[in-house]
Amino acid sequence: MKSKELIAFFILVAGAAVMAYFLPWWTLPFWIIIVVVLMKMPMWPAIIYSGLAMAIVWTGFARWMSEKDSAEIIEKTGELMGGISHQHMMHITLLIGFITGILSGWFGGILGSVTRSESN
Amino acid sequence: MKQLILPALILTSWLIFLSVDIPVGGNYLPSIGRFFSPTQGIWQNAKAEHISYDFKGSTKSEVKILFDERDVPHIYADNIEDAIYAQGYLHAANRLFAMDISSRSAAGRLSELVGSRTIAIDHQQRQRGFERSAIEKAKNWERYEGNKEIIDAYVRGVNDYISTLTYADWPIEYKILSHGPVTWTPTHTALMATNMAIMLCLSESDLNYTKAKASLTAEDFNYLFPSYNPLESPIIPAGTKWDFTTMAPSNSINVGESPITPTDSIDDKNQDLHGSNNWAVAASKTANGYPILANDPHLALTLPNIWYEMEIHTPEISVHGVSLPGLPYIVIGFNESIAWGTTNSGQDVLDWYNIKWQDSSRTEYMLDGKYIKAEMRIEEIKVRGQASIVDTIRYTHWGPVTTIGDHRDMAMQWIAQKRSDVNDLAYLQKINAAHNLADYREAIEAFQYPAQNKVFASVEGDIAISVAGAMPHRPDGAGLFIADGTDSKNDWLGFIPFRHAPFIINPQRGYVSSANQSPAASDYPYPLIGVRYFEDYRGRVINGILDTMNGITVEDMKALQQNNFNLHAAELLPLLLTGLNKSACLTAEEKILSAKLSHWNYEQHRDSLSPVLFEMWYDKFEDMMLDELDTMKVMHPEDWRIIEMVKNPDHKYFDLIATADSIETGSDIICASFSEMAKDYNALDPSITTNWGTYKATEIPHLARFAPFGIKYISTSGGKHIVNAQSKTHGPSWRMIVELSKPPKAYVNYPGGQSGNPSSPHFKDFVDGFYNGKYYEVSIRKDPESWKPVRQINIHPNEK
Numbered sequence: 001m002k003s004k005e006l007i008a009f010f011i012l013v014a015g016a017a018v019m020a021y022f023l024p025w026w027t028l029p030f031w032i033i034i035v036v037v038l039m040k041m042p043m044w045p046a047i048i049y050s051g052l053a054m055a056i057v058w059t060g061f062a063r064w065m066s067e068k069d070s071a072e073i074i075e076k077t078g079e080l081m082g083g084i085s086h087q088h089m090m091h092i093t094l095l096i097g098f099i100t101g102i103l104s105g106w107f108g109g110i111l112g113s114v115t116r117s118e119s120n
Numbered sequence: 121m122k123q124l125i126l127p128a129l130i131l132t133s134w135l136i137f138l139s140v141d142i143p144v145g146g147n148y149l150p151s152i153g154r155f156f157s158p159t160q161g162i163w164q165n166a167k168a169e170h171i172s173y174d175f176k177g178s179t180k181s182e183v184k185i186l187f188d189e190r191d192v193p194h195i196y197a198d199n200i201e202d203a204i205y206a207q208g209y210l211h212a213a214n215r216l217f218a219m220d221i222s223s224r225s226a227a228g229r230l231s232e233l234v235g236s237r238t239i240a241i242d243h244q245q246r247q248r249g250f251e252r253s254a255i256e257k258a259k260n261w262e263r264y265e266g267n268k269e270i271i272d273a274y275v276r277g278v279n280d281y282i283s284t285l286t287y288a289d290w291p292i293e294y295k296i297l298s299h300g301p302v303t304w305t306p307t308h309t310a311l312m313a314t315n316m317a318i319m320l321c322l323s324e325s326d327l328n329y330t331k332a333k334a335s336l337t338a339e340d341f342n343y344l345f346p347s348y349n350p351l352e353s354p355i356i357p358a359g360t361k362w363d364f365t366t367m368a369p370s371n372s373i374n375v376g377e378s379p380i381t382p383t384d385s386i387d388d389k390n391q392d393l394h395g396s397n398n399w400a401v402a403a404s405k406t407a408n409g410y411p412i413l414a415n416d417p418h419l420a421l422t423l424p425n426i427w428y429e430m431e432i433h434t435p436e437i438s439v440h441g442v443s444l445p446g447l448p449y450i451v452i453g454f455n456e457s458i459a460w461g462t463t464n465s466g467q468d469v470l471d472w473y474n475i476k477w478q479d480s481s482r483t484e485y486m487l488d489g490k491y492i493k494a495e496m497r498i499e500e501i502k503v504r505g506q507a508s509i510v511d512t513i514r515y516t517h518w519g520p521v522t523t524i525g526d527h528r529d530m531a532m533q534w535i536a537q538k539r540s541d542v543n544d545l546a547y548l549q550k551i552n553a554a555h556n557l558a559d560y561r562e563a564i565e566a567f568q569y570p571a572q573n574k575v576f577a578s579v580e581g582d583i584a585i586s587v588a589g590a591m592p593h594r595p596d597g598a599g600l601f602i603a604d605g606t607d608s609k610n611d612w613l614g615f616i617p618f619r620h621a622p623f624i625i626n627p628q629r630g631y632v633s634s635a636n637q638s639p640a641a642s643d644y645p646y647p648l649i650g651v652r653y654f655e656d657y658r659g660r661v662i663n664g665i666l667d668t669m670n671g672i673t674v675e676d677m678k679a680l681q682q683n684n685f686n687l688h689a690a691e692l693l694p695l696l697l698t699g700l701n702k703s704a705c706l707t708a709e710e711k712i713l714s715a716k717l718s719h720w721n722y723e724q725h726r727d728s729l730s731p732v733l734f735e736m737w738y739d740k741f742e743d744m745m746l747d748e749l750d751t752m753k754v755m756h757p758e759d760w761r762i763i764e765m766v767k768n769p770d771h772k773y774f775d776l777i778a779t780a781d782s783i784e785t786g787s788d789i790i791c792a793s794f795s796e797m798a799k800d801y802n803a804l805d806p807s808i809t810t811n812w813g814t815y816k817a818t819e820i821p822h823l824a825r826f827a828p829f830g831i832k833y834i835s836t837s838g839g840k841h842i843v844n845a846q847s848k849t850h851g852p853s854w855r856m857i858v859e860l861s862k863p864p865k866a867y868v869n870y871p872g873g874q875s876g877n878p879s880s881p882h883f884k885d886f887v888d889g890f891y892n893g894k895y896y897e898v899s900i901r902k903d904p905e906s907w908k909p910v911r912q913i914n915i916h917p918n919e920k
Contacts, residue, residue, distance in 0.1 A: 061158030
């Protein structure tokens with residue numbers, strides 16, 4: 001991982017974590033797109049790091065909430081939704097975050113390359 | 121730029137997919153983006169929520185809410201409006217979803233929340249006009265002095281809590297349904313009162329009685345369904361002198377042409393209602409020389425529990441007990457001077473009238489020889505995810521015209537619709553603040569419905585019980601059958617005046633009690649019609665024990681509330697076993713089972729096997745004996761009447777109609793039913809036949825039937841006809857014993873917990889203790905500085 005990409009990745013994670021805490025979930029793709037464009041991230045790193053950043057942030061928060069005393073509610077909600085275990089609820093959360101990150105990174109990567117080529 | 125189109129489309133589609141509710145069968149999968157968002161969705165519901173905080177509320181002055189170790193709030197306010205504001209806030213914080221779904225259920229608005237699954241329920245509620253009468257009730261409350269301020273304070277409290285909620289804070293049920301809470305209004309509060317009336321006084325058997333009358337000879341009908349059980353131990357003891365005459369001579373009812381024919385099929389809607397108990401014993405009968413009051417109202421059990429325990433302090437009142445979320449004040453409880461409790465009276469306060477329309481347009485109906493226009497009201501039932509359903513509801517002189525089974529021309533006259541113009545909120549205001557017997561009687565006078573037995577005891581040493589609430593005064597013969605709706609002479613003549621309603625103060629026998637039995641013996645001057653869901657076995661056990669007891673302690677009262685003696689079995693089983701032994705019809709294997717039953721002490725204990733055998737045998741026996749009635753689809757007589765029939769082994773009902781060439785006797789049916797029972801018992805899964813607790817398998821479902829949030833199995837004692845009337849899904853919802861010392865001391869518990877949040881440690885923390893006989897000692901904590909709360913909420917007046 002190049003240092004610039006590493007910095008971009010940390011910015012993605014930190015910003016996504018702050019935004020996730022204070023803003024609605026659908027604002028995160030905008031953050032990712034902005035960071036990818038401004039940091040001029042190439043396509044594949046943008047996709048991978050965005051997906052990883054979202055997966056880390058969502059899973060991290062979910063894991064943190066799972067440490068709470070009342071986490072059995074997740075198990076019960078999963079049961080209500082057709083017998084999904086706590087672990088699978090975590091996997092679904094990870095997957096939704098990861099896909100959202102990938103798609104946001106993909107769009108951001110293309111938008112960045114388009115804006116860069118137009119400005120050149 | 122073209123390169124952007126595909127990723128933009130895919131990203132947008134993905135975000136839309138995550139943002140919409142997806143219909144799956146009759147349900148909705150909530151929008152999964154926000155649902156799984158760890159900072160807003162379900163993961164947030166794993167947070168502990170029991171914290172201290174301050175907030176600015178619309179109160180006149182500071183309010184302190186101190187929570188004790190059971191998370192019971194103690195509200196300290198300078199005036200009653202602020203206290204009620206805090207109560208509304210706490211109800212919303214702990215029962216918001218329950219309040220919402222209960223008021224929606226009464227109004228017929230469930231389908232707006234859950235979709236097409238509840239259309240039939242909503243349609244029925246709209247037909248019965250419950251929301252309309254609640255709107256009237258809410259308007260009328262405000263006409264009476266002081267009510268508006270109280271209701272407004274309560275509603276503000278609820279809405280101020282709701283206004284603090286973001287999606288992340290929604291109760292989990294709302295997240296699952298992907299639908300947020302709605303603004304609370306006085307109509308919602310009126311709907312909660314209506315909902316309680318629906319639970320307690322909407323049951324009746326008019327259709328069943330009409331069907332039975334149409335199917336049986338008069339002789340058989342009168343024998344099977346006598347109007348009074350001579351074994352009853354009524355609430356007001358037989359022989360009480362009634363020093364009044366009825367308010368008006370009764371007309372005779374014009375029954376008219378029966379709309380029910382022998383071929384009609386009527387479901388016997390006997391619900392799984394086993395009853396409630398209350399009593400108060402005089403100081404002369406207790407060990408400590410103080411009156412003791414006990415109450416355990418029985419309801420359908422749910423999580424969260426229907427009640428919310430709390431204590432309210434203002435300069436005028438200090439009161440502790442259970443409140444009904446959605447309504448202000450304490451419903452059952454005690455203050456520094458008195459204690460009060462309630463059981464359902466079981467009086468029939470709903471009558472049906474057969475409507476004769478002029479033509480198929482059903483716009484005009486016959487009344488007293490003339491056609492009268494029905495009031496037509498359009499009801500729109502909004503259904504989530506599909507087009508609304510529009511129906512025209514017809515209102516007649518009697519009430520709304522409602523569909524019952526195949527009968528769509530029945531008008532319904534129900535007490536809660538007739539008495540929406542009275543100030544029944546005054547009852548709660550007055551009983552919370554009552555100091556003595558006179559205050560209690562004044563409060564009772566304001567009570568309207570459902571008719572209830574209000575027990576009372578005071579630190580001054582008085583005990584009393586009153587049958588409270590409006591009870592229809594009907595023409596002779598009315599109330600039991602569907603009446604002719606073309607004749608206004610069939611209408612109620614009014615209501616039994618308060619001073620004529622049954623009550624008793626400081627009786628000679630040293631106690632008062634009720635267990636849903638008849639309010640008074642057959643010599644009571646007004647005709648009383650009870651719904652046929654409650655028989656008097658519990659009342660007889662309670663009165664029998666209280667008659668003989670002296671030096672009564674709180675522990676005795678706890679034991680009586682949890683008494684498991686099955687008087688019904690004690691009266692029936694010896695007759696059945698005698699028949700069995702005389703016939704000598706059992707196999708060796710069956711003899712083992714009968715030997716177990718013959719050694720039973722009639723205690724319906726959860727660890728005992730005998731109740732399983734008895735209940736299974738009785739079910740078989742009853743069905744075999746009354747096969748004629750089942751064939752005609754006529755309801756069964758009450759259990760006490762069946763025992764009377766068993767005493768005559770040659771009774772005609774023992775003969776099986778399926779065996780035309782032989783005549784069966786009582787012994788034949790006793791043997792055959794035992795043999796059938798033994799076969800069924802041996803075929804049962806061994807895991808559920810070990811004892812009564814596993815066989816009955818009590819459960820406490822979640823209010824919205826979200827199964828994982830409920831309790832699927834609890835082993836409990838008790839059952840039908842037993843003081844501890846715990847069935848599979850119904851039973852004691854609150855147990856309270858108050859010793860009227862100065863100050864009073866109470867012992868309470870209920871099968872639930874203080875929080876309505878399934879993830880809270882206080883959601884169901886009382887349940888295990890409740891079913892193991894645990895009570896919590898409670899006394900009024902008048903001084904907030906005298907005890908250390910576990911947590912605290914401070915409400916500061918909003919300066920604007």
